[in-house]
Amino acid sequence: MQNLCSVGKRVPKLDAVDKATGRVKYIQDLKVAGMLYGKILYSKYAHAKIVKINTTRARELPGVLAVLTGDDIPDIRMGVYKDNRPLKKEKVCSFRDEVAAVAATSPEIAEAALKRIEVTYEALPAIFDPEAAMKEGAPLIHEAHKTNVLKMPWKLHYGDVEAAKKEAAHTVEDRFTTTWVTHCCMGTSGAIADFDPANNLTIHTNTQIPSLAQKDFLEALKTMGISDRRVRVVKPCIGGGFGSKLDTYAYEYIAILLAFHTRRPVKIEFDRTEEFIATSTRQPTITHISQGCDQNGKLLFRDIAMILDNGAYTSWGATTPSVMMMPITTLYRVPNVRYEAKCVYTNNTYAQAMRGYGNPQATYAIESTMDMLAEAAGIDPVEFRRINANQPGDVSTQGLRITTCGLTECMHAVKEKLEWDRPRQAGEGIGMASLIHVGGGARVYKSDGCGTIIKMDDFGKIDLFTGATDMGQGSDTVIAQIVAEELGLEVDDIHVIHTDTDVCPWDVGSHASRTTFIAGNAALGAARKLKARILEMGAKLLESPLEKLNLQGRHIVHQDDAEKKMAIGKVLRKAHFSHGGQMLMAEHFYDPANENMGKDFRGNMSMTYTFGTHGVRVKVDEETGKVEILQYVAAHDVGKAINPLLLEGQVYGGVMMGVGYALTEQVISEKGQNMNPNFRDYKILTAKDVVPIKAPVLETYDEDGPFGAKGIGEPGCVPTAPAIANAIYDAVGVRIKELPITPERVLAAIREKKGLDLCGQAVDKGDADECIIEE
Amino acid sequence: MAHEISFIFNGNAMKMNIEDHWTLLHLIREELGYTGTKEGCGSGECGACTVIVDDKAVNSCLYLAAEIDGKQLTTIEGLAAADGTLHPIQKSFVEKGGIQCGFCSPGMILSAKALLDKTPNASEIDIKEAIAGNLCRCTGYVQIIDSIKAVSGYGEDEPHVVAFKTDEGERGE
Numbered sequence: 001m002q003n004l005c006s007v008g009k010r011v012p013k014l015d016a017v018d019k020a021t022g023r024v025k026y027i028q029d030l031k032v033a034g035m036l037y038g039k040i041l042y043s044k045y046a047h048a049k050i051v052k053i054n055t056t057r058a059r060e061l062p063g064v065l066a067v068l069t070g071d072d073i074p075d076i077r078m079g080v081y082k083d084n085r086p087l088k089k090e091k092v093c094s095f096r097d098e099v100a101a102v103a104a105t106s107p108e109i110a111e112a113a114l115k116r117i118e119v120t121y122e123a124l125p126a127i128f129d130p131e132a133a134m135k136e137g138a139p140l141i142h143e144a145h146k147t148n149v150l151k152m153p154w155k156l157h158y159g160d161v162e163a164a165k166k167e168a169a170h171t172v173e174d175r176f177t178t179t180w181v182t183h184c185c186m187g188t189s190g191a192i193a194d195f196d197p198a199n200n201l202t203i204h205t206n207t208q209i210p211s212l213a214q215k216d217f218l219e220a221l222k223t224m225g226i227s228d229r230r231v232r233v234v235k236p237c238i239g240g241g242f243g244s245k246l247d248t249y250a251y252e253y254i255a256i257l258l259a260f261h262t263r264r265p266v267k268i269e270f271d272r273t274e275e276f277i278a279t280s281t282r283q284p285t286i287t288h289i290s291q292g293c294d295q296n297g298k299l300l301f302r303d304i305a306m307i308l309d310n311g312a313y314t315s316w317g318a319t320t321p322s323v324m325m326m327p328i329t330t331l332y333r334v335p336n337v338r339y340e341a342k343c344v345y346t347n348n349t350y351a352q353a354m355r356g357y358g359n360p361q362a363t364y365a366i367e368s369t370m371d372m373l374a375e376a377a378g379i380d381p382v383e384f385r386r387i388n389a390n391q392p393g394d395v396s397t398q399g400l401r402i403t404t405c406g407l408t409e410c411m412h413a414v415k416e417k418l419e420w421d422r423p424r425q426a427g428e429g430i431g432m433a434s435l436i437h438v439g440g441g442a443r444v445y446k447s448d449g450c451g452t453i454i455k456m457d458d459f460g461k462i463d464l465f466t467g468a469t470d471m472g473q474g475s476d477t478v479i480a481q482i483v484a485e486e487l488g489l490e491v492d493d494i495h496v497i498h499t500d501t502d503v504c505p506w507d508v509g510s511h512a513s514r515t516t517f518i519a520g521n522a523a524l525g526a527a528r529k530l531k532a533r534i535l536e537m538g539a540k541l542l543e544s545p546l547e548k549l550n551l552q553g554r555h556i557v558h559q560d561d562a563e564k565k566m567a568i569g570k571v572l573r574k575a576h577f578s579h580g581g582q583m584l585m586a587e588h589f590y591d592p593a594n595e596n597m598g599k600d601f602r603g604n605m606s607m608t609y610t611f612g613t614h615g616v617r618v619k620v621d622e623e624t625g626k627v628e629i630l631q632y633v634a635a636h637d638v639g640k641a642i643n644p645l646l647l648e649g650q651v652y653g654g655v656m657m658g659v660g661y662a663l664t665e666q667v668i669s670e671k672g673q674n675m676n677p678n679f680r681d682y683k684i685l686t687a688k689d690v691v692p693i694k695a696p697v698l699e700t701y702d703e704d705g706p707f708g709a710k711g712i713g714e715p716g717c718v719p720t721a722p723a724i725a726n727a728i729y730d731a732v733g734v735r736i737k738e739l740p741i742t743p744e745r746v747l748a749a750i751r752e753k754k755g756l757d758l759c760g761q762a763v764d765k766g767d768a769d770e771c772i773i774e775e
Numbered sequence: 776m777a778h779e780i781s782f783i784f785n786g787n788a789m790k791m792n793i794e795d796h797w798t799l800l801h802l803i804r805e806e807l808g809y810t811g812t813k814e815g816c817g818s819g820e821c822g823a824c825t826v827i828v829d830d831k832a833v834n835s836c837l838y839l840a841a842e843i844d845g846k847q848l849t850t851i852e853g854l855a856a857a858d859g860t861l862h863p864i865q866k867s868f869v870e871k872g873g874i875q876c877g878f879c880s881p882g883m884i885l886s887a888k889a890l891l892d893k894t895p896n897a898s899e900i901d902i903k904e905a906i907a908g909n910l911c912r913c914t915g916y917v918q919i920i921d922s923i924k925a926v927s928g929y930g931e932d933e934p935h936v937v938a939f940k941t942d943e944g945e946r947g948e
């Protein structure tokens with residue numbers, strides 16, 4: 001391995017000082033001169049006809065400049081199916097439906113105006129259970145769609161599952177469910193829309209997809225009758241993403257519409273309640289799974305039928321089965337696979353992308369049943385996984401090509417660091433679960449590309465313009481390290497600009513753990529081009545053969561002649577400041593050679609895959625059902641840790657989010673209404689819940705990755721829940737098949753196993769009904 | 776009703792006319808224009824709005840501006856030295872990965888400061904206790920706790936991360 005100066009180092013985040021001193025500006029901190037404040041009125045029903053909206057009294061309020069309803073706006077469409085509008089017309093399909101919006105001179109006036117809007121609804125029968133919504137005669141969410149089942153083709157069958165079932169020596173079958181959880185970004189959503197007199201739009205907004213958002217907004221302008229204008233998307237500092245900013249939302253369009261109507265900049269900023277209620281969730285799933293193996297423990301088949309609660313409108317949540325296919329077909333070697341997923345419209349909140357993009361739900365079912373199958377086959381669960389582990393060079397049934405793969409090593413690391421074989425006390429248990437995730441981009445669109453432009457100034461400093469989005473994960477820093485490494489500069493010499501579509505090149509978005517790999521490769525490509533030109537100039541200036549020269553320590557250096565050396569800045573000054581000079585700038589667009597899925601969903605969607613194994617030691621209190629995590633080990637094959645400090649941050653953050661997913665987090669939805677839209681009742685973990693964690697890193701040097709790296713943004717939260725569920729089973733012999741694994745559920749399962757009723761009494765027919773359950 | 780109060784803001788004496796219903800958060804962000812103090816919930820549940828009043832970390836979204844009269848107020852902008860040198864806690868957060876999206880960071884850092892000013896040798900348990908009201912969605916708190924531990928006199932534990940690397944080109948079992 002070459003000697004690296006920047007890559008592989010624990011470089012602090014480039015923006016950390018500004019963040020530590022409170023200097024960075026989030027959307028909450030931005031004001032534009034003349035700005036108005038927009039507020040949104042949401043539905044009072046889960047499903048209802050909008051009979052009439054009276055806005056007169058709202059308009060009369062001094063300080064109110066615009067009140068809009070669905071009737072006042074053109075037919076702007078949002079969502080994967082274009083089944084959603086910024087303001088609803090005729091009917092509402094969920095409690096988070098936007099019914100009217102106000103722009104006023106202060107947030108208080110806007111709020112007061114909302115209260116003066118009178119909406120007359122006529123309630124419609126609503127449906128909240130996706131299985132019920134699939135039935136014939138169920139109320140339709142979108143009549144024109146004719147059924148509540150989304151017409152999406154999520155169905156694959158590789159090999160012959162039925163034949164394999166007959167052949168299998170051991171088979172397990174079960175049902176697993178997961179519920180709504182939400183991103184809980186600490187910085188809430190918001191946008192400022194502003195038109196110039198020629199109707200060019202500038203929108204400041206929290207987004208992970210600046211280029212695609214620009215396209216969405218341009219389309220909206222077209223629908224508004226404004227064509228051939230420009231849209232500039234400016235990203236403020238983003239207070240957390242985790243997938244939540246992967247789509248464009250009603251509030252952004254509403255800000256645009258209000259700005260257009262008032263000819264003033266309009267800001268919409270969510271408060272915390274709104275953030276809980278009106279942003280999208282991870283999608284709940286019902287998974288029927290069976291897996292089988294032969295006598296020797298070799299997996300023979302995996303058969304999964306899944307129902308996803310899509311909610312009332314489509315967003316990227318509806319497409320998560322595409323990513324679920326990856327663990328379903330390729331987590332472990334499995335020759336026969338069948339999978340079918342149905343996304344179902346209901347009157348619940350609609351789902352979106354959230355860290356892992358379906359992978360956590362699928363892996364929960366797969367890895368829980370892996371343990372069950374190991375037990376059925378009488379094989380140690382680690383050994384069972386080892387027998388079936390993916391290996392480098394494998395091509396799975398889906399056509400995923402495994403290049404580097406440290407899965408076996410990760411399991412080994414977990415075993416060692418967790419002291420797997422240590423004797424366990426009563427109530428103590430250990431569990432393991434593994435993951436596969438896209439680690440080299442994910443071709444979900446036609447392009448998986450990202451652009452980079454770099455320019456160098458007279459002093460050898462770089463301005464780098466990337467399409468990537470840094471929402472806290474640290475991509476700016478990783479990109480700077482890669483470029484500094486290639487150009488022999490210091491990380492401090494690289495200024496990364498990612499905030500403005502006016503200057504930044506195109507990118508498909510920060511999703512799929514793709515930024516280090518894709519944006520990193522794009523930056524590396526641009527740096528290489530620049531390097532070639534600097535060296536060429538250096539060869540002339542130093543009168544040396546090109547092959548002998550290199551960039552190091554901010555200088556062009558000669559391999560064999562220490563005297564022959566010139567500061568890069570000096571080369572640049574000569575380039576710029578001379579007769580017939582030239583500008584040192586380079587651009588590179590990197591679009592990997594990964595493949596779109598074909599008709600049968602085969603296709604190598606990523607250049608490489610990230611693997612990992614999590615292991616956990618828990619203690620379960622049999623009296624209360626409380627689960628305590630004693631030890632956690634999360635081992636990942638990351639290709640190469642470009643920045644171990646930030647990498648650890650991704651793993652720790654992911655694991656803690658995963659632990660929340662496993663144990664505490666859930667949106668409590670009652671007939672479509674969010675009953676816990678606050679941090680008191682929606683339990684994300686606090687510092688007191690931090691688990692003792694170790695995060696061993698395995699470097700397999702993937703040859704397509706920048707300096708060998710693969711993506712690691714999402715994996716941390718993928719196998720957490722099944723690892724914990726498996727440990728709970730090991731501890732007390734109950735298998736929890738429903739997330740989150742609350743003490744109530746554990747206790748109920750323990751009591752059921754012991755043949756006790758819910759109050760802990762022996763079930764005796766005579767007094768069974770005397771059991772009073774206290775909340 | 777408006778009335779005049781005086782207080783010390785990041786080391787400088789101030790006099791101001793305030794409305795009785797203003798929260799301290801409103802005073803800082805909207806009236807003084809210092810945006811380093813964040814609002815994550817507005818109801819005392821997240822700690823993003825933490826500032827230090829005299830020696831105590833408080834949620835400025837719940838604290839009435841009027842009550843600052845005669846007191847010392849420290850916000851994140853008041854922590855670094857005048858020449859820009861970071862406060863040791865800030866420096867530690869920067870270096871130890873205590874900051875990702877940064878939205879929780881000002882509040883987190885101020886909670887840590889209030890703790891360490893009072894308990895310089897704060898243990899991990901003290902630290903967790905002191906920042907239990909400061910939510911962070913990005914870091915999983917691990918590196919935040921590391922950051923604070925590194926500047927408390929209590930000393931550092933072994934690193935959480937142990938690299939096990941295969942040699943280049945060799946995959947090994």
Ligand code: FES
Pocket residue numbers: 813814815816817818819820821822823824825834835836837
């Ligand atoms: S904003 Fe004050 S505690 Fe959340």
Ligand code: FES
Pocket residue numbers: 186239240472873874875876877878879880910911912913914
């Ligand atoms: S760093 Fe993002 S919330 Fe703490």
